[in-house]
Amino acid sequence: MLLDVQALQVGLRAPGGQIRPIVRAAGFTVGRGEALALVGESGSGKSLTALALVRLFGANGLDPRLVAAGRAWLRTRSGERVDLLSLGDAELLAIRGREIGLIAQDPMSALNPVMRVIDQIVEARQRHLDETAAQSAGQARRLLADAGFGDPDRVARCYPHQLSGGMRQRAMIAIALAAQPRLLIADEPTTALDAAVQWQVIDTLLRLRAQQGLSILFISHDLGVVSRIADRIAVMYGGQVVECGPAQEVLLRPAHPYTAALIDSLPRMTPEATLPRPIPDIPADPLNPPPGCAFHPRCAHARPGACTTQVPGPTDLYAGRMVRCHHPQGRPEERAHG
């Protein structure tokens, strides 16, 4: 197992000092060469979960009020098992870029606007690899070709503003993979792109996975995109992973009513005009979730009792398929009752 996240919590430190949880009990694993998609709506905690793994918040990160707890075991290339959440700053610097690459939704804010693409690749390699700058520059061409550029030499000389949105995102992939990390965290990497360009980026990631055994933690709200890239899917709602399993299983036979509702809310390409079915109400406020199951106010299957009072614990439907629901869908006894 390359990454094993257990009971990850992310909280917001309030002015009084107490910590208000946003992500509670997120757990999942990513194997070598595997693509896990973390799916959820705004506020579900999916991006915070990803940022927690590279600790891009806290004392020297995005928001000093955010704190993370739990365990996130990463198998490094030296074979060592390290807990990302308990590493010191210096150790983290050795992990970021070298063991874990990160691409964000908006490449424009992640790329350095005043550096040519090649210099950003060289910088990333020089930080981690024992090679000369000339050697790093030589590798830039290959990395850009791997990211799907037919003319890597030209792109290498470009500044970010000279590239289109899809090209920027692929340049970002080349930079994120410059020091050959084995895990790539991709946070909504295609959300801002057109369908055709989205496909180029997904295609690039799929190819890198096949060729280099890259593991991918793919964060997205778009089930269409996710269905193309993910081997497994973890669905997040209200700061918890509410369902996890093989992608085809989760998408075709969702066990959690939220997963089912999310799938139904997608517009479909059917010849008959069919309106997608909205999920009533608005997503749970992660800082202030309803009691019991966070989804119960929006759930068609919620009943008074457990749903409204008890947070459902994780249930294994079978090996590798987890659901947090008092009334999971699709079980034999549920079907028998019609």
Place this chain on the structure above:
Amino acid sequence: MDDAARSGPVAELVRASKAYTAATLWRGPSVMAVREVSLALDAGEVLGIVGESGSGKSTLGRMLAGLLEPSAGVARFRGRDLRSLRGADLRALRAEVQYVFQNASAALSPRRQVGASLEEPLRIQGGLDAPARRQRIERALAQVGLGDSLLGRHPHELSGGQRQRAAIARSLMLEPAVLIADEPVASLDVSIQAQILQVLHALRGASGMTIVLISHDIAVINALADRVAVMHQGQIVEIGPRRQVLFEPRHDYTKQLLQACAALGLQR
């Protein structure tokens, strides 16, 4: 208005082009965002306009709405050349054609309560007293599925979906004949996106509103449109009934777009 104007297309572009000039110091060639497009919008239809970023869909929508003047060609509303409209006529056009932008927050002043933002178009157009304005606001909110409890709130206190619905409600204040919705769901979560599509569908059903739905997402267009226009590099490369364009496409570019969607797993 004469009968001919009433029976013809509600809005129309005839060989309309729009060129933008890049406003930088060292580069000044103009870009043709839309080139010689002719399009007639029939009353009561939902016309979907689909295409990639930069294909000219928004420019086309803004010319239809009279927000942009074509650099060549003609834009008409109920048979009248928009350039000929002045004063009261122009104000009437602004009331009849409303534009919903992707970024709903931009349509609502962050410093005002939602109620004040909704009331503003009524004040500008005039003619209604306070109780009538209030009634109109409540009806528009009901049309988009919102309660009047959020009238006293500021935009930042609303969820993304509520904000977008409030922006649509604002566009309904003047009871427009035509609503041009430019990527109205692009930045919303899927569950909220479906709510907005339901709202647009209901508007069309209840008031026979003519809707132009601009989106890069073919599945969104497929859910709502009667007719679909596919834009590519400033031109409409294919236009026709939804089923024909999206399920029996003729133009290679339409086929490519549909393939990209299928490749992304949307064609389930």
